[in-house]
Amino acid sequence: MPVSGELYKQLGRAAAGAVCIVAAYDRTTDAIVGLTMSSFVTLSFDPPMVMFALQQNADSYASVVSSRAFGVSLLACTQSEVASLFALKGRDKYERTSFAQGHSLHVPLIPESLAQIECLTVQILLSGDHAVVIGVVEAAQTQAGEPLLYYAGQYGTFRPLQAEEGAPTDR
Helix, strand or coil: EEEECHHHHCCCCCCEEEEEEEEEEECCCCCEEEEEEEECCCEEECCCEEEEEEEECCHHHHHHHCEEEEEEEEEEEEHHHHHHHHHCCCCCHHHCCCCCCCCCCCCCCCCCCCEEEEEEEEEEEEEEEEEEEEEEEEEEEECCCEEEEEEEEEECCCCCCCCCCCCCCCC
């Protein structure tokens, strides 16, 4: 028997990776659609692939899963307002945000993000109340900076633990 909803919510307290915006163009209207995502991960080096899980009741669900390509913008720690905006439902977020265009693919990207990744959708797996979207990385740009992270319902940054005195620092 699966665990209770309340216990399962506690499992969600695991620190997520970098916060990103996944965005695409709607195939019918060419309007930008997108949302904040913390489930984005690399999947394969050869070929270079990434994946994310998308809730089926998300506003942008139909547009993202039917899109042939998507852009991923890994946000810098200074972009928490963008993350909060794209966590909301509705179209207002698109009018309040400027976008860059992918160099290789027709995908929207968030300017000044730490990484801008252009992907072709290659597979969609339905699992529970989510779809797992898998893409091949066709192009990417990165810049130095601190990533925006998500933990226990809050945005933050990473701070390395201090090495204990006398502990080995080389592993």
